[in-house]
Amino acid sequence: MPRRAITPLELTEFPPESVTILERWLCLACILDVYTRHLKLSARTARSEIKKYTPTIEEIHPHQLSRPFFEPERPKDRCPHCGSAAKWHARLCIYRIESGKASDGRRRELVKSLTDSFAVVDEKTTRRHAFYEWLEKLSAELDFDAPGWLMEASMHYLGRKEPKVD
Ligand SMILES: [Zn+2]
Secondary structure (H helix, E strand, C coil): CCCCCCCCCCCCCCCHHHEEEEEEEEEHHHHHHHHHHHCCCCHHHHHHHHHHCCCCHHHHCCCCCCCCEECCCCCCCCCCCCCCCHHHEEEEEEEEECCCCCCHHHHHHHHHHCCCCCCCCCCCCCHHHHHHHHHHHHHHHCCCCCCCHHHHHHHHHHHHHCCCCC
16 A cells, blocks of 8 residues: 655643653564464455554553554664565654643644544553652653763653653
8 A cells, every 4th residue: 555644743831741752663574474374354344444453552552562553773674473474564753742731722722633544542650659650761861871861860750750841
């Protein structure tokens, strides 16, 4: 099928600490194999099921990548599960926007403006859990051997706590 170009979302108006952008790779050959060989669907039904598919939060959560999801080490790597070539792989771009006073209005506008190339998945969580996830993401970015890490961590924290203040 011809590829439809999808314009990446412009999220610069959101408080930077509320946005996470992830990339996930899906192997369509793996899915087709499960649908046609194991579930005995016709190729046509399998294709229409794949088109209707929307990933769940559990499937895209960074700690739980399992077939048909995978992480290529290099672009054009073969699927680690079935060995299929890159033309079978679909890239999902995931924009995660944390709810908060400074982002909710813009988030609603953004959701209204999206085309059908996008799916919106709501994740319910507690404020504490969201904070720990943010902390985990931040600590992966920081270099604790660099002398300025505490300053950098403080800047990120203030950016999260007071997103409207420079
Ligand atoms: Zn595969």
